[in-house]
Amino acid sequence: MQKSEHDCIKLVPLFDHLPDEDVDKIEAIITHKHYAAGESLFLDGDDLDTLMIVANGQVKVSKIAANGREQLLYLLQTGDFDGEGALFQDKTHTSSAVALIPTAVCQISRKNFQKLLSQSPSISMNLINEFGQRISSLEKRTTEAATESVEARIGSYLVETGASLDKDTFKLPIKKKDLAIYLGTTPETVSRKLTDFESKGWISQGPQKQIKLLDKDALVLLD
Amino acid sequence: MQKSEHDCIKLVPLFDHLPDEDVDKIEAIITHKHYAAGESLFLDGDDLDTLMIVANGQVKVSKIAANGREQLLYLLQTGDFDGEGALFQDKTHTSSAVALIPTAVCQISRKNFQKLLSQSPSISMNLINEFGQRISSLEKRTTEAATESVEARIGSYLVETGASLDKDTFKLPIKKKDLAIYLGTTPETVSRKLTDFESKGWISQGPQKQIKLLDKDALVLLD
């Protein structure tokens, strides 16, 4: 077993602060898999019977609405996991996932994961906690999508992305086309609003999706 | 202790299928509270240190967006619970709750609930499962809010509400004003679209928020 394969356990907040014996237990039931850029991890409708943790890379999780339009739900980074909530029922995926760059994932089968949870209360606690945060973040997004203008959503996205990277100058982690999908708008509108923000002196755009935040307050206060 | 007070434990899917001894444990740490219609259960920013279960009644949970507009997140019915995901961290509520009709709730303090979880793995499992379903439903709503037209959202809402009540003729469970907030639109638009649906023969509206679904396919296929 290589070093990198241990990493996914150490990387996931889910398995943080666990005694060594728990880590060993987890090691034993994990399987590893690699995906090339563009490769699909699962599709809407696939059987859902494993918990999937991104050890390294970037995964786009999206869902197709009734009218055929795509909605980007999550961008899973190193350390993030997916397996929805249906880990305890016989369900199918309700979304699709594609690797954006070469990606390594660790997987645990539902059966093993259930056993693990029943043995280690602290993992359950971590999981409940993690789910809770995800619920909060989805609630926030639902609220924003339903009540705020596209302009305001783009503004918040820029500031939040900067904050999560802890930088005021950064490279957009996804293509503008995908960003448009994520924010529930179109590439044209994203392009226009960014130019608009730049002309107002709130950001500056460099080559290669470089963004520099100049006036975060203005971006957050948009309506 | 009255009969009704036992009920909240029996009512909540969270505490389903538990051995009697677990039920007794839970009984011991629950407190009960009653709210009149219009009374507030908690406000955005309040300390969050209890899990709250609706034993009887109806509670509106909403959130105020940055621009001041309200977004209805959940309509908690008998058996539903709230306490966000932050049950394990020192956090504050990120939403507000108001009783719509006289409502009885059962509460468990964070501390006691944590103890309970660490002792009973099956409660943890139920909770994780419940959270998972909530995540799925929020993902669905985020997708709909971001990609579908107001018209389509109203159509889906009507069909889903009918399905969950198992009837084609039903009374809207909330005021149209709140429905508008829930769907991220305005009362005017809801009113217009409903008359529009009626003129197209897809629904018929009676007095007192009565709705009769006549062509569910048409309502679902809106774009």
Next chain:
DNA sequence: CGCTATGTTGATTCTTCTCAAGTGCCGTGG
């Protein structure tokens, strides 16, 4: 060095919000 996908810019159209006025319903209090 092209080729294809991504991104930009412009013109137009459409949906939905906003503002405004008016109707009807229901509970309170006289």
Next chain:
DNA sequence: CCACGGCACTTGAGAAGAATCAACATAGCG
């Protein structure tokens, strides 16, 4: 029991935001 006041709802006209369609520019990749 009726009158009043408030709140929900409806309907109309106008404005604004964002989507769509179309042409063009650019960048990444073989």
